[in-house]
Each structure stands twice: as C-alpha cells, then as structure tokens.
Amino acid sequence: MIKIEDYIPIVGQSIIDDLKLIAERLRGKIIQHINSTAVGGGVAEILNRMVPLLQQLGVETRWDVIKGGAQFFEVTKKFHNALHGGPVELTKRDFEIFLETGQYNVEDLDTRGDIVFVHDPQPILLVKKKKENKWIWRCHVDVSEPNEEVWNFLVEYIIRYDSAVFSAPDFSRKLPIRQFLIAPSIDPLGDKNKELPQETIDSVFEKYQIPKNKPIITQISRFDRLKDPVGVLEAYREVRKYIDCHLVLAGGGASDDPEGAAVYAEVKEKAKGDKNVHILLLPQNDIEINALQRGSTVIVQKSLREGFGLTVAEGLWKAKPVVASNVGGIPLQIKHKYSGLLCHSVQGAAFAIKQLLNSPAYAKKLGENGREHIRNNFLITRHLRDYMLLFLSTYHKEDLVYL
Amino acid sequence: MSALTKAREPFRFSTRLHLSELTGLRAASLGELCRLIKEVPGSCIYHHTHRFLQQHQFFSPEPPNDFAYWVTGALGENELGERLASIDTMQFSRIHDLREAIAAAIEDYLRGNPSSGIKTARPGEDFYFIKSVSFVMPTRYVACDLGDFIEILRKITIDSIYFHIFEARLRLERKTNDFSNWIEDSLGDKELAGELAALDPYTRTLEDLRQAIILMAEKRIFSP
Numbered sequence: 001m002i003k004i005e006d007y008i009p010i011v012g013q014s015i016i017d018d019l020k021l022i023a024e025r026l027r028g029k030i031i032q033h034i035n036s037t038a039v040g041g042g043v044a045e046i047l048n049r050m051v052p053l054l055q056q057l058g059v060e061t062r063w064d065v066i067k068g069g070a071q072f073f074e075v076t077k078k079f080h081n082a083l084h085g086g087p088v089e090l091t092k093r094d095f096e097i098f099l100e101t102g103q104y105n106v107e108d109l110d111t112r113g114d115i116v117f118v119h120d121p122q123p124i125l126l127v128k129k130k131k132e133n134k135w136i137w138r139c140h141v142d143v144s145e146p147n148e149e150v151w152n153f154l155v156e157y158i159i160r161y162d163s164a165v166f167s168a169p170d171f172s173r174k175l176p177i178r179q180f181l182i183a184p185s186i187d188p189l190g191d192k193n194k195e196l197p198q199e200t201i202d203s204v205f206e207k208y209q210i211p212k213n214k215p216i217i218t219q220i221s222r223f224d225r226l227k228d229p230v231g232v233l234e235a236y237r238e239v240r241k242y243i244d245c246h247l248v249l250a251g252g253g254a255s256d257d258p259e260g261a262a263v264y265a266e267v268k269e270k271a272k273g274d275k276n277v278h279i280l281l282l283p284q285n286d287i288e289i290n291a292l293q294r295g296s297t298v299i300v301q302k303s304l305r306e307g308f309g310l311t312v313a314e315g316l317w318k319a320k321p322v323v324a325s326n327v328g329g330i331p332l333q334i335k336h337k338y339s340g341l342l343c344h345s346v347q348g349a350a351f352a353i354k355q356l357l358n359s360p361a362y363a364k365k366l367g368e369n370g371r372e373h374i375r376n377n378f379l380i381t382r383h384l385r386d387y388m389l390l391f392l393s394t395y396h397k398e399d400l401v402y403l
Numbered sequence: 404m405s406a407l408t409k410a411r412e413p414f415r416f417s418t419r420l421h422l423s424e425l426t427g428l429r430a431a432s433l434g435e436l437c438r439l440i441k442e443v444p445g446s447c448i449y450h451h452t453h454r455f456l457q458q459h460q461f462f463s464p465e466p467p468n469d470f471a472y473w474v475t476g477a478l479g480e481n482e483l484g485e486r487l488a489s490i491d492t493m494q495f496s497r498i499h500d501l502r503e504a505i506a507a508a509i510e511d512y513l514r515g516n517p518s519s520g521i522k523t524a525r526p527g528e529d530f531y532f533i534k535s536v537s538f539v540m541p542t543r544y545v546a547c548d549l550g551d552f553i554e555i556l557r558k559i560t561i562d563s564i565y566f567h568i569f570e571a572r573l574r575l576e577r578k579t580n581d582f583s584n585w586i587e588d589s590l591g592d593k594e595l596a597g598e599l600a601a602l603d604p605y606t607r608t609l610e611d612l613r614q615a616i617i618l619m620a621e622k623r624i625f626s627p
Contacts, residue, residue, distance in 0.1 A: 400537050
C-alpha cells in the first residue's frame with residue numbers, strides 16, 4: 001500500500017508536514033464520501049487513492065456508493081450531457097426515475113458522517129437527510145452552460161447543502177451557499193502515472209501492435225461524444241497529409257456510462273481501412289494507459305466539454321507535449337505556448353500537432369514546463385490539502401482563519 | 404553582528420494555506436471589471452494580485468496580477484494590461500489602497516480610450532472574481548538565531564515564506580514583513596532587516612525569494 005511518506009521525494013517533506021498539521025485539526029470528525037460508482041471514471045479513481053491517504057493522515061474517512069439500476073444510470077447520463085449543455089430529450093418519466101432511485105437511497109443509505117461529501121448529481125437527493133451535520137456537494141461536471149431544466153431541477157437540492165465545490169471558475173453560478181474552487185488531481189504514484197521501465201512500455205505497444213517507427217498521437221478518453229474522438233480522427237487526417245504518423249484512441253468504460261459502446265462503434269466505423277489508426281477499448285488497466293501515454297509523441301485532449309480533463313495532467317506529468325481544447329478545467333492546466341498548446345477547432349488541433357511534431361525542442365520545453373506546473377498544482381497532495389481545508393471551512397465562516 | 408547572537412524572542416514559523424472561494428461575480432467589460440473591483444471583498448483583490456505567486460513557483464508566464472492578464476488576453480487591451488501589471492504592489496501596505504490604485508488605472512485608461520469601454524470578452528472568457536480564504540497555523544519550526552533561521556528557511560514550504568513575506572505585510576497590514584521585524588527587534592540587526600524589507604518579492608518567484616533571503620542571511624554570518 002502506498003504511504004503518505006512515499007510522496008516526500010516528489011513534493012518535499014514540508015508539504016507532507018503541512019498535511020499532517022491540517023489533519024490534526026480534523027481529529028474526531030468522520031468524513032463520508034458518497035458517489036455513484038466504485039470503479040471507472042474520474043471520481044472513483046480519485047476516491048480510490050484519496051480515501052486511504054486521508055485515513056493514514058488520521059482523518060476518519062468512509063466511502064459509500066449509492067445503488068441504481070440501468071434505467072437510473074441512463075437518466076443520469078442524460079443529466080450529465082444536459083449539464084454539459086448538449087442536446088438531450090428528457091421526459092417526465094426520466095425525472096420520476098431519478099426521484100424514485102434517489103428516494104430509495106435516501107431510505108437505504110446511512111449518512112452519519114460529521115461531514116457528508118456528495119459527488120456529482122446522482123446522489124444529490126441524499127441531502128434530504130441533512131440534520132446537524134455538514135453537507136458539501138462536489139460538482140465534477142462543466143456546468144457553465146447547463147440545460148436550464150435540469151439545472152433548475154437540481155438547484156432545489158444544491159441550495160440545501162452547506163457548500164458546493166466546482167473545478168473551474170466559470171462553472172460557478174450565483175447560489176445562496178458558499179462555493180469553492182478545487183481542481184482535481186492525479187496520483188504520481190498510482191499505476192496510471194508512476195515511472196515505468198522501457199520494457200513495460202514497449203510490451204504494451206507490441207501487445208496492441210502499434211509500431212513505434214513513426215510519431216504517435218494519442219488521445220486517452222472514454223468513448224464519449226463530448227471527448228470528440230471523431231474530431232481527433234479528423235485532426236489526425238489533416239496532420240497525416242504532411243507527416244506520417246499513428247493515431248491511438250484508447251479508453252475504457254464506466255459502469256454509469258451506457259453510451260460508450262455506441263460511440264466506440266461509430267469511431268471504429270469512421271476509421272475503417274486506416275492501418276495507422278488504433279482504436280482500443282481497454283479494460284480498466286492503468287499500467288497500459290500509462291505506457292501508451294509514455295510511448296506517445298504528442299498527447300491530445302480535444303474535448304468539446306470537460307469536467308476537468310485529468311488526462312491533460314497525466315500527459316503533462318509525463319513531460320509530454322499536450323494539445324487540448326480550451327474548455328472546462330483545461331486552461332487551468334495549460335498556459336498556451338508555455339505548458340502546452342490550446343485549440344478551439346479540428347483545424348487548430350491539427351496545426352498545433354504539426355507544430356509539435358516538426359519542432360521537437362519546443363515540444364520538449366512545453367512538456368518540461370507542464371510537468372513542473374502539475375507538480376505544483378495538480379498532484380494528489382495538493383488535492384488532499386484543499387479537501388481538508390474545505391472540511392475545516394464548514395466550521396469557519398471568516399476569510400482569515402487562525403487554527 | 405554575530406551569527407551566534409541569540410534572539411530575545413525566538414521566531415516561530417507559521418504557515419498559511421488558502422482555499423479559493425468562488426463569488427459568482429463576473430465581468431465581461433472594463434466598466435464591469437472596475438465596478439466590481441470597487442465592490443468585492445478585500446480578500447478578492449488579494450487573491451487576484453497574489454494567486455500567480457503560488458501557482459507558478461519556478462517560472463511565471465503571467466503578468467503579476469489577474470486583472471492585467473485578463474484585460475490583455477480577453478480584451479486585447481495591451482496598454483492597460485501593462486499599466487496594471489506595473490502597479491508597484493510593494494508601495495501599498497493596505498489592500499484598500501491597492502484596490503484604489505487598480506480602479507484608478509482602469510478609470511484613467513477609459514477616459515483616454517472611451518471606445519475600449521464597449522468591448523466585451525468572448526463567451527466563456529469573462530473575468531470571474533474569486534476570494535482567498537486563508538488558514539494560518541503554527542509549524543513546529545522555531546529559530547533562536549540566524550543559523551537556525553537559515554536552516555529552517557531551506558526546508559519550510561513556500562506557503563510559510565509566503566505568509567511571513569506577503570500576507571503579513573499587506574493583508575494583515577503590518578508595516579514590513581515578519582522576517583525583517585524579527586531580525587530588527589529580536590536580533591537587533593537593523594541593516595539586515597532593512598535589506599530584507601527592501602526586497603521586491605513581486606518580481607521574483609517564491610523559490611528565487613527563498614534563495615535571496617538565505618543568501619542575505621548567510622552573507623551576514625560569513626561577512627558580518
């Protein structure tokens with residue numbers, strides 16, 4: 001098991017000392033995380049790492065997952081797309097299903113934490129159980145231009161929480177409760193981001209029959225329309241007119257995402273006949289994702305909407321040059337032309353990829369700057385610190401708190 | 404002054420950690436920006452003039468405040484961006500005065516360039532007002548002389564340096580930084596205290612600042 005001290009060589013002793021200082025202030029409090037899936041997707045990934053570390057720091061932490069059937073997750077996927085502003089048809093029955101499953105969980109789940117930390121809309125109804133304890137709603141979704149019907153439905157519950165947390169400033173809305181800005185993070189010691197021997201990287205490329213004799217452009221993402229895999233394919237085709245290269249589109253699925261298979265099939269169909277395009281539906285295998293990122297020449301994240309876009313941080317942590325859309329939390333991770341290149345279109349993405357492939361020294365510098373930016377701002381140690389401060393903030397209303 | 408001089412009072416290092424609180428307030432034009440700069444809490448002005456120091460510890464690609472960055476990047480107002488970036492934060496010992504200076508620079512610019520007042524940022528590129536919520540905690544580090552002080556400076560977090568240099572001076576409205584205060588009052592070394600107080604911390608990264616303070620203190624020990 002990874003120990004909190006294992007992070008000292010990466011971030012320094014004093015950062016870990018600070019975490020212990022804050023944790024002391026939370027002694028005696030029970031923190032309860034609640035989300036909708038134990039595996040797959042960014043939230044489960046972060047909680048899987050964070051919960052044991054909080055426990056090691058002496059913060060009593062538990063993690064519960066709500067129950068829901070296929071119908072419920074189809075509705076919550078629609079909600080997710082609607083919050084991202086996508087075109088979605090919602091029926092009266094959809095809202096009923098959401099309320100029915102929500103009520104089932106209200107009755108089924110024990111919420112006795114001193115601080116109940118609810119992630120995303122799926123478990124949002126649980127706030128009906130709020131008593132004297134503190135409740136925080138964590139929104140991992142880009143809600144900068146949400147479908148108003150869904151937002152207005154959810155906001156009735158959001159305002160019953162003590163605080164809400166968003167990943168980027170433009171996700172915040174005028175609300176009568178406190179709102180905090182906390183970016184998510186990556187774990188530099190997790191399988192997805194730890195250092196790998198060259199043989200491991202090579203074996204993964206061999207396994208998926210991706211030759212390493214040409215530059216490799218890679219997007220790692222769930223097969224989701226909002227990640228725009230088709231747009232990446234189009235950008236690659238623009239690049240390919242001038243530079244011989246491979247494209248890797250790789251990702252897994254999450255148990256709360258029923259749409260993935262259809263998007264995968266569509267992308268596969270569009271790429272048919274091009275031997276340099278490798279479309280990989282990966283099982284949950286973080287080492288393989290890590291190896292694919294490390295073996296790539298350029299990492300792409302051409303999302304149309306993004307909760308945060310942690311694959312950008314993953315690529316930058318590996319000191320890779322990254323081309324990514326200027327959406328959601330991505331501009332917090334990339335300062336254009338300093339720690340990566342931002343784009344707004346297929347043509348922009350293609351131009352940026354060509355620039356990086358033709359200027360390896362520039363690409364290297366962007367990757368190196370990116371790694372330091374991630375070290376300072378987007379590692380799990382910073383995230384632990386912010387969450388512990390957030391928990392403390394529920395007991396202090398002032399702007400300057402002496403502990 | 405000897406490096407072995409024991410301080411009358413030891414220096415207790417604190418650290419300051421901050422959480423960013425969203426206000427839900429946003430500006431799309433210079434007029435809105437100026438109006439909100441005058442209205443938002445001081446902790447907002449503090450956040451937008453100091454955030455960059457912590458986010459870019461090794462090299463800063465941005466001008467030294469968010470207002471300058473936004474008017475340049477989102478509105479294309481390079482001249483105003485330069486004016487805002489060059490506001491000498493060191494001159495101010497109160498957030499109130501810094502706020503006034505920023506608002507006055509924008510108003511002055513708008514008087515000379517009325518057409519700039521009608522420009523708006525593209526959708527999604529508004530300026531979002533955020534405030535810093537600070538948590539101040541004592542650390543286990545205590546310096547009894549200049550030697551201890553240097554040793555501790557080498558290993559404490561930049562958050563601790565940040566607290567004693569920036570937060571103490573501007574947000575807590577102390578006249579100078581905590582290090583200079585202690586060196587003058589407890590070690591009796593007015594000259595070193597003055598040298599430290601004269602450092603402009605806004606034109607360096609925090610790592611550079613740490614090194615600069617260590618060098619000054621070391622020089623004092625080895626060439627008293």
